[in-house]
Amino acid sequence: MDYTTKDVHMLRMSETLELELSAGQSSKPEPKRGLHPPALFQPNLPIQDPAQAQPQTQVELQRWPTQRLEESDLEIQHPNERTKPTWIQRSCTLSLFILVFCLCAVFLGMVYYIYYSPHQGNGNQEILVIPCDSPACQRASVNLSMSADPFTHPCDYFLFSCRPNRPSPDVTGPQREKSRRDLKEKRTRDRKTELLQYLRKILESNDGLASSAVQKAKVFYRTCLDTKSLDMAGVEPFLALIHKLQLGGWPVSGQWNQTDFNSTLSTLMRDYATFPFFNVYVGEDPTDTAAKRNKRYIQIDQPDFLIPIEWNNETEKSQVTREMLLPFLALCERYLELLGASPGSGMIHVGAFISLSSELAVAAAPLSHRRSKGQLYQRFTIKELQHEAPAIDWLGCLQAAFHSQPLFEDDHILLHNLPYIVQMSHIISHWMTRHELRTSGPLHTFMVLNLLHTLLLALDSRFLDTAANLSVALGDPRARQRSLHSKTNALSEPFATAPRWKRCVLETERGFDGVLAHLFREDAASGAAEELSENILSSFKSHLHELKWNDKKTLQFVMNKVQSVTPRIVRPKENTTEAELDLLYSEVSISTHSFFSNYLQLLSFLQKRHSRLLHANSDDTDICSLLQSLSVTISLLGNELIIPMGMFIPPLFHPTYPRAMNYGVMGFLLAKDLLHLFLPDIHSKSATVGALGQCVWSHYLTVTNKDSEGLLLPAAQQQEVWLQYSALQIARKAYQKSLKKHPSDTSISGFSGTRLFLMTFSQVTCDADQYHHLMPLEPSFLITTLCAKSHLCPTNLQCPKTTQRRLPHGC
Template sequence: MEGGDKSEEEPRGPRQALRMGTLQSQENSPEERLPTERSRLRPTARRVLMTVLVFSALLASSVLLFYTFRNCGPSPCQTPACRDLGARYLASGDSGAAPCADFFSFACGRANGTSGSFQALAEENKSRLRGILEAQGSWHPGLGEEKAFQFYNSCMDTHAIEAAGAGPLRQVIEELGGWCISGNWTSLDFNRTLRLLMSQYGHFPFFRAYLGPHPASSHTPVIQIDQPEFDVPLKQEQEQKVSAQIFREYLTYLNQLGTLLGGDPGKVQEHASLSISITSQLSQFLRPLEQRQAQGKLFQMVTVDQLQEMAPAIDWLSCLQATFTPMSLSPSQTLMVHDLEYLKNMSRLVEELVLTQRDFLQSHMILGLVGTLSPALDSKFQDARRELSQKLRELTEQPPVPARPRWIECVEETGVFFEPTLAALYVQEAFGPRTQSAAMELFTAIKDALITRLRSLSWVNKETRDEAQDKVTQLQVEMGAPEWALKPELGRQEYSDVQLGPSFLQSVLSCVRSLRARIVRSFLQPFPHHRWKVSPWAVSAYYSIPDHAVVFPAGLLQPPFFHPGYPRAVNFGAAGSIMAHELMHIFYKLLLPGGCPACDTHALQRELLCLERHYAAFPLPGRSFFNGSRRFLENVADVGGLTIALQAYNKRLLWHYGETTLPGLDLSPQQIFFRSYAQVMCNGHSSQDPHHTHSPAPLRVHGPLSSTPAFARHFRCPRGTLLNPSSRCQLW
C-alpha cells in the first residue's frame, strides 16, 4: 500500500516531499519509526516469496511431467506376438547400416539370400494349412473335409505311389488308344483323342481353352482360346547355339519318358525327335503379346462356326462341349480368340500331320500328357521333370529353383482341388472375428485418410475431386475371404463327383474333372458380386477395375504384416501401406495422358516428371522401365500408399492414446512405422525383368521414404543425404 500512497504524493514536487519527510523523522522516536520500516520491507518480501513459490511450482511441475511422460509414454509391447516380431526385425536388420543412406540394408540387410517377406508369409500360410490337414482328429469332418484329408494323405503316401510305378499311366494311355512306342495301339480319330485329352485329363496340346469374363461384362462368361504353354522355352530371338542345347535337353527328357513306359529305345528316339519338331513348328507360329498389342489384335470375338471355317482341323464344337459341360454350346456360341493367326497356322500343320504322320502325332500328344501328369507319378518321372527344369533354367540364365518338400506340393494340390473346404478351415483358424474387425478398422482409417488427402491435391479440380471421393466411397471391399468361404456347408456339397483311388493318379484325374465342372457351374450361376481371383490364404491383394472392388485375403493379414495385438505403428506401416497402395490403383486413369482433362495438366505432368527423375537418380541399373510403363505407375502407388498410411497413422495417434513399441528395438513409434513399411519389401523382387510390374525391392523402399519429409525428421537425416533430398515431388 505504501508504494501506492507515495506515487500519489509525487506530483507535489521534490522539495515538499523532502520537507515532510524531515519533519516526520524529527518528531518520531526510533520505536515509533519501526512499523513504518517494516511496512516498507513488506512488498520486497512478497516479491521474493512469490518468486520462490513460482519457481517451486515450476520445478514440481517439471518433475511431475517428467515422471508422467516417463511412465505414460510409449512402452514396449510384451505379448508373444510382439516379442516374435521384435526378434524377426532384429534378425533381418543390419544395425550397422546408416538409415539415412541405405534404409533397405538397415531393415533388411541380414535377410539377403533368404526368401522375401511375401514368400516367407506364403510358406507360413502353407505350413498352417499343413497343420489343418494333418490334425484331422481335431475337426468334425463332413463330406468335403473328409475327401480333402483323404486326398492329402494319398498324396503324402509316397510308398504307395512308388509301388504303383508307371501302371496307372499305362492304363491312361490304353484309354487313349495306346501308342506305337510301347507296341499295341489303335489308330483313333484325331479329334476323339483331342476331346478326351481336353475333357478327361486337362491336357491341351495345341491351344488352351478356359472360361473367363467377357471383356464387355465381367460377370458374363466367355470361352477363351489362347496360345498353348510349351515345356520348352523356345523363342525366335534366342541364339541358335542356345536353342540347339535346349532341344538336346528336351530330347533327353522325352527319351527318358518313353523308356520309363517300356518303349523300344530306337523307336522312342524317333518319336521324341519328331515331337520336338512339332513343338518347334508350333512355337514359330506364336506372336509375342507386344506385337499383337501393337497391331490392335489382343483378342477377337468369333463364333464357333466362324472358327471352324478358319481352323478346320479341330472339331471345335465337339471338343469345347465335352470340356465345358454342363454348358450348352451351339455353332453360334461366341468365343474370345487371343491369336487367330496362330490357330490358322496350327490347323494347317495338324491337317498335314493327320494325313502323313498320324502315329507320330499321337505320340506327341501322349508325351505332352505324361509331362502334365508327372507330379502325380512316381519319383522317376518327377526326377526327370525336375532335372529338365533345372537344366533349362541354366541355359536361359535363370537362378535355380531349390527342391521343395513333398508336403508343400501336396498342400498346394489339395488347395487347388478342395479350395472351398480348405478356405473355410483356414479362415476359422487364422482370421477370427477379432482379426477381421481390426483389419476392417484399419482399412476404414486408410480410406478416410485418402479422402482427406484428395482435398489437398493441387493438380485436381473440384469436379474431379468429388468424383474421386465418390469412387472411394462406393468401393466394394472384400476382406479375409469370399462369402462362400465363410459358409462351410457350401463346400461340403461340392465333391459328390470326386472318386478317390485306386491310385493317386486316378484321384488327381477325378479331381481335375470335378474342378472344371465346378468352375463352369460357378460361371453359369448368377453372381452379382466380385469373383475372387486368389485363395483366402494367398498373400496378394489386388484391385479389380471391372467390379470396382479391392480384395485383401486373410493370408495377407497375418504376422508379420498384421496382428490385432501389434503396435499401431506396425499395422499402419505394413498392412496399412499395402491397403493404401491398392487404393491408389483407383486413380491410375487420372495419371495417364488424357486421363484427367479437367485437371491441371501442366501441374500433373510436372509432378510425374519430377517423380520419374527422382527415381532415376537412385544408384540402380536399368532405367528403361520408367517411361510411361506399368512399373512407373506402381512406383506412384508406392509413394501415395506410404503417404496415405502415414497420414492415417498420425490421425490415429492424435485421437487414440496408449501406443506401444517393439521390445529389443531402440525405435520410436514413428520410426517403427517406417521400419515396418520397409520390412514388407525385405528381399523382395530384385531383378530387372521388364515384365515384372514392381521395381526392385531397394527402390520400393528408398523411393517412397525419400519422398516423405517425416522420415528424414524422425531419423534425423542431414539435408542432402540420399533419403533427405534437397527437393521433393508433390504428386500426393
C-alpha cells in the same frame, strides 16, 4: 456509509486483479476430456501474434473496472446487510476454481505422459506400458529380436540383397557373414510364400472333429507329400492309364489302335482337364452391359506350351532359339526313356514332337500384344468357329468338356487369339495328311506328353527332377515362366522348381479351394483389413495431388479413374456351411494310399465344376470369389478394386498387431500395388518421378561411398524407386491418420509408434512382383532417405562410415 479515496482505490485494484485473472482464464480454452494423440501426429495450429492480442486486453482493462465500480456502489447502499464484500467472495471462488483446474491439468498430464510419451523424443528409448501380449505378437516379437534394427545398425540393414544378381558389399568376420546369410534367407520369403505357409499350417493341423470335406483335403495333401509311395509305383500307373480303351495306347509303346484324333482330344478335355492345342475355361465378358454382367461364356485361348519360346519385339513373333531347344530336347528324350521307349524309336517320336510343338508355339503371342491388336474377347458362335478352324470338332469337344450343360451350334463363345486358332487348325490338318507319319502318330504323342505334364506331380519323382533340370538349364526365370513351367496360378513360382510342400499346397488349393477358404474365413480379420485399406486408399488419393503433373488433363484422367472404382475386400462366402461343402465334395473319393488316383479324381471334379459354371443358377457361382480371396495382389474388375483377403495373413498382418506394424508391412505392400495398378507409366506424366527417384539414388551412392558422377538411373528404375518411396510415405501418412482417429496403440518388444513402423518396414519380405528387378537398391534403404528429414523419424540415421562425407537432405 462514507468511503475515503483510499478505500475506493483499493476496491478498484481488487476488481482489476480479478479481471486480469478472468481474462487469462478466458484466453485459454478448457481442455477436452479424454486422451489426445502425441504432438508428433497433431496438425500444426496457427499461433496468434501477441502484438495483435494486446490492444484488446488494454481496452477491456480500461472499460470494465469503471463498470464494476458502478455496480459496487449500488451494492454498498445497503448498510444493514452484514455479508462479506463481493470481491472477497469472488476471490475465494476463483481460487478454488484455479486449484481444481491445476489438479485436473496435473492428472491429464500424467495420463498423457504414461500413454503417449513413447511417441516423442529419442526413438531409441521408446517404452510403452501397454505391450501387445497376444500369441501373434509374441511370435512377431521373436522375429523382431532376430532381425537387424536400422536404428542400431544403420550401416548394414539396407545392404542385404533379395536378388542374387546384385552382389553384397564385402564383409569381414564369419559370424557377421552368417548373420547376413540368415537374414537374407529369412527375407526371401515373399507374400506368396507366406500365404502358402499359412495354408500349409491349416492342412497340417490335426482336428479329429473335422468335416468330411476338410478331411478329404487334408488326406489329399498328405498323400501328395508321400513321394516314397509314388517312387515305388514308378511309371506303371501312367502307362496303365494311356492304354485304357478311351486313349488306345500310343505308338511309342508299340501298342496303339490309332484312335480318332477328336475322340482322344475330347477324352482328355472331359476326364483329365488337359488341353493340348488350346485352353478352355469359363468367364464373363467385360464388354457386356451391366444387365448381362452375370452371364458367363466359354473362353478359348492359346495353350500353355511345353516347349520354351520367347517373343521378338522387332518381328512381333514368337520364336524358338537353339539355346532353349537343346535342353528341351534332352527333357523329351529323358521322358521317353523313363516311359520305356527304346533309344532308336524314341528319337523319331522326339523329333516329330519338337517339330510340331515349334510350329504351334511360334503362332502364339503374349497377352500385351493381343490386347493391343484387339484380339481379346472376340465373340463367335460355335458354328462360326467351326468354319474358321475346321480341323477341330468344336461342338463335340466342347460338349465333352461341358457335358453337364447342353451346347448348340448357335451358342456364343469368346476367342482370345483368333489368328492362333486358325493357324493351329492348318497345322493339325497338315500333320494329319502326312502319310509317312501316320504310323508314328505325332498328334497322338503330342497329346499324351501333354497329359504327362498335367500329371507331373502325381508321377515318379524322376519326372519332376527332369523338369527341374530344364529350369536350371534355361537359367532366365522369365524364360522359365514362358516355357514348360507355365503350370502356375496366382500363388505359384515355376512349378517344377518349387519345394514339394509348396506344389502340394497349390494343388490342394486348386481342388479344395472352397474348403481352405472356409477354414481361412474363420481366422480372417476383415474389420482391421478394411480400415487399413480405406486409410491407404485415402492417402494414395492425397498423394496424387502432391505430384507436379505435366498437364492438368492427365491428373484429371487419373483422378477420375481412381475415384470411379469401389474397393471391395473379397472374402469367402460367409453362409457356406460345412454340410454344403460335404455335399459339394461328396462325388470325390480320396484314397489314403494312392496320390495318382486322388489326382485323377481331382482333375475330373475340377472339370465338372467348371462345366456347372455355365449355368446361371449354379451352386458354384462363388468359385471366382474363392480364387480371388486366396490371391495375394489387388486387381481391377470393371469398376471394382478387388482386394483379396489372402493378403492379410500372419506374419505380414494380424488384427492384434500394433497398427504401426500392420501399416509398416501390409500398408506399404498395398500402397505399392495401388501405384503399380493405376500409374504404370507415371514417369512420362510427372517430372517429380524422375527427380525424386534420382535423388534417392544419389543419397544411396553417397551413403555407400560410391562415386555418383555420371550414374543416372534409367527411367524405369527411377520410376520404381519413386514408386516404392511413395508407397512408404503413403503408408506412413495412413498410419498417422489412423492414430488421429484412434490415438491408442500397442507396442512390441518395447517399441512403438514411428520407430516400430520403420523397423517392421525394414523387415518387409522381398516382394517378388513383376517389377522387383527394376529396383536398383534395397527397399529398406528408403528409411535412410526418409530419416534425412529428421522430424519424420525418432532419430536421424547416420552411418559412421559416412560421417566424413556431406550427406544430402531428404528427398
